[in-house]
Each structure stands twice: as structure tokens, then as C-alpha cells.
């Protein structure tokens with residue numbers, strides 16, 4: 001806005017707009033904290049109901065400014081994907097625009113220099129364009145999933161999917177440097193045909209808007225499609241790949257989950273009694289089960305089946321089950337398993353995964369949970385449910401080989417999964433190596449360098465104007 005030249009970092013405001021869900025707000029907050037440590041002012045914008053939940057946890061120990069905007073939905077109305085989409089397209093843009101004007105030049109010399117928009121909240125890119133503020137995209141998951149979304153036009157052109165996103169051929173989807181996916185695993189194929197069509201439209205709109213972005217910050221690490229050490233593209237090949245690609249320039253700055261300077265801003269109260277319960281269990285004995293925060297209930301029959309399988313196995317388990325899933329438990333179940341297992345509505349997940357008693361993690365393969373499993377070096381039993389989780393699962397099982405996929409929740413299925421993990425003596429080694437490769441000292445330095453490269457490029461654009469799109473030899 002106005003003349004962007006010669007702005008001091010301490011006067012430069014970066015506005016961050018996450019998609020309003022836990023798995024998006026948490027990494028965005030960590031990114032806000034990283035900008036703060038580079039000398040910028042960070043402002044995190046979320047709808048009122050999320051703002052009220054996270055603000056007491058954030059502002060106590062951080063200088064990140066959290067600002068609420070209304071989403072226009074009734075306080076108790078269900079906030080499903082489509083209700084949120086409507087709010088994001090119709091209500092939130094006007095409020096963000098006012099906020100940008102309010103913050104810009106509010107204090108002496110302050111200027112909004114960038115809006116970082118979660119690509120699932122791509123409406124914020126339009127707001128940035130209207131306000132004349134540069135915008136950067138934020139991709140909260142694997143780069144591989146973003147590449148899958150950007151391959152949509154090619155998939156339509158080659159007849160793999162229809163122009164409304166439905167698979168036209170049975171079998172697999174194979175993209176360069178990606179594991180094979182089933183055509184049913186595409187991220188928009190969720191729910192009824194009408195819902196699939198609407199989600200596909202959502203992704204096409206996201207893609208259209210992201211085409212104008214100069215930069216994309218990705219909450220992942222370089223060389224995703226690599227086992228440990230094999231098939232590593234060297235640095236120069238990667239730089240070439242990135243600079244040959246059209247906009248946006250990709251900066252892998254993750255995984256942000258490892259930034260522990262800022263506590264997870266849980267939307268719900270964490271039940272810490274599970275930690276004392278874990279203290280009483282044998283090392284590596286407990287199965288931890290959680291399906292994240294943003295997955296629709298998998299259905300009562302599946303919950304019941306898993307409940308009975310766990311009971312029959314007789315192994316200790318800790319299960320995060322929200323109220324809308326509890327209905328699937330058989331009558332009297334909680335009393336029956338009270339010595340064997342513990343069920344909580346929300347856990348302090350990172351502390352749970354760090355606990356020595358936890359030996360296995362049965363997960364939906366949400367990206368943050370996947371990274372936390374790698375951070376704590378716990379093997380995964382994968383049960384992907386929706387969206388990017390199938391892509392993540394393919395990497396966990398086929399590329400990194402740090403987990404196995406469960407085909408169902410029968411006793412045999414779970415037993416088989418546990419057996420495969422136990423019999424794979426090398427799995428813990430692979431976990432350790434992947435942990436080092438993605439979160440070790442070298443990886444941390446590279447992530448910091450990549451964020452600095454983005455900042456340098458962004459500042460260059462601020463001082464030279466929008467037309468610049470320089471090529472840099474930064475470390476991917």
C-alpha cells in the first residue's frame with residue numbers, strides 16, 4: 001500500500017490468514033512466531049470463535065497479535081466445510097479488508113507489507129490484491145499434495161478425470177516423483193457426488209487464485225520423495241526444478257511442528273490425566289489412537305469395530321474420541337475396558353507421543369500428526385479418511401516405510417498391522433533417519449535459510465515493485 005520503500009522490519013506488519021481449523025491455525029501460528037524472530041510484526045487473523053479459544057494461550061508468552069474477524073455464522077451453527085467456504089467467500093473478505101486498512105499506518109511508520117494466505121483460505125489473496133499488498137501462499141501439508149492439485153488441468157486433459165473431477169479410469173494416478181495413488185484417493189473425493197463436485201470446484205478456484213502468487217511457503221521438508229539416502233536429487237537439480245517451474249516460487253520451510261518456542265494453541269481443553277495414566281504403562285506397550293480435529297465421524301459401525309478389536313487384543317490403548325464419535329461404542333464398553341484403556345476427548349498429543357509408554361500410533365495421517373509421529377519416532381498404523389491423508393499415507397507406507405496401512409478395523413486387521421510393524425526390525429531405524437533428515441540440526445538450518453530467502457526475495461519485491469521475480473540459489 002502506498003510507497004513501500006525503506007520500511008524498517010520493526011514497522012513491517014505481516015498478516016497471516018489460516019483456514020479456520022486446528023491443523024491449519026497451529027502451523028500458521030508457528031510461522032507467525034518465526035516472522036517475529038526475524039524482526040517483523042505478526043498479526044494472526046481468525047474468526048471470532050477460534051480467536052476466543054486460542055488468545056489466552058497465545059498472548060501470555062508471545063508478541064504475536066491475534067485479531068478476530070466475524071465469519072457471520074451463528075454461534076452454535078455447525079461449521080462444516082461448506083458453511084466455512086460460504087463464510088470465507090462472502091463474509092470474511094470485507095472484514096479482512098477493513099482490518100488491513102486499520103492496521104496500515106495505524107502506528108507511526110507501520111505498514112502492512114505482506115498477507116500470508118493459507119491456500120485453503122485463498123479468498124485472502126483476492127483481498128491482498130484489492131488492497132495492493134503483496135501476498136504469499138502457505139501450504140500446510142506436503143508439497144506432493146499441492147503438486148497433485150496443480151496437476152488438475154493435466155488430469156482433465158489426459159482424460160484421467162472428468163472436468164468435474166470424477167475419475168474416468170479405474171486404477172492408479174501416477175505423477176512424476178510420486179508414489180502411485182488410487183484414483184479414488186484424490187483429495188476432493190469426499191462424500192456424496194454433489195459434495196465431490198463442489199470440493200473440486202473449491203480446488204480449481206484455489207488453483208486459479210494461487211497462479212498469481214510470487215511465493216509459496218510449504219510446511220514440509222525438501223526431497224519428500226526420497227527414502228533415506230536413496231534417490232536424493234542433488235541441490236542443483238532441485239534449484240533447477242524450482243526455478244524452471246512457473247510461479248509461485250516454492251520455499252520448503254517446515255516442518256513447523258518442531259518449533260516448540262510456541263505452545264500448541266489447542267481449540268479444546270487437553271485432558272492431561274492421560275499422561276499420568278501413561279506413566280503406569282510399560283514402555284512401548286500402548287496404542288495411541290487419534291483422528292485429528294477435522295475429520296467427519298467415520299461412522300458408528302467402524303468405531304464399534306475398532307473398539308471391539310482393541311478389547312479383544314487386550315493391549316493397553318489411549319483413544320481420543322470426540323463426543324460425536326462416542327455413540328459408536330458398544331454399551332458398557334468404557335466400564336469393561338477401564339483397566340485396559342483410556343478414552344479422552346482431547347489429548348496433549350505431542351506430550352503423549354513423546355511418552356515412552358506409547359509404542360504405536362493409529363492415525364488418520366493428517367499432516368501435522370504425521371510430522372509429530374516422525375518427531376517422536378513412533379511407527380504409524382494408518383487409517384486415512386479424507387483429503388490429503390491418502391497421499392500422506394502413501395508416503396508413510398510406500399516411500400519412507402515408517403508405518404503400515406490398516407485395511408479395516410476388524411480384530412484381524414489391527415492384529416496384522418501390529419504384527420507387521422513388530423516384525424519390521426528396520427522400521428525404528430528408518431524413523432530415526434527420517435527424523436534426522438527432516439528435523440535434525442542440518443534440516444533446521446535449511447528451513448531457517450529458506451524462510452530467510454523468502455524474506456529477502458519479498459523485501460526485494462517491496463523495494464523494486466511487483467514485477468520482479470528473481471531467481472535465487474536458495475537451498476531447497
Ligand SMILES: O=c1ccn([C@@H]2O[C@H](COP(=O)(O)OP(=O)(O)O[C@H]3O[C@H](CO)[C@@H](O)[C@H](O)[C@H]3O)[C@@H](O)[C@H]2O)c(=O)[nH]1
Nearest residue numbers: 023140141292293294295320346347349366367368369389
Ligand atoms: O487429541 C488431540 C488430537 C490432535 N491434536 C493436535 O491437532 C493437530 C491435528 O492436525 P492434523 O494431524 O494435521 O489433523 P487435522 O486437524 O485433521 O488437519 C487437517 O489439516 C491438515 C493440514 O492441512 C491435513 O493434513 C489433514 O488431513 C486435515 O484433516 C495436531 O497438531 C495434533 O497434535 C491434539 O493436540 N490433541
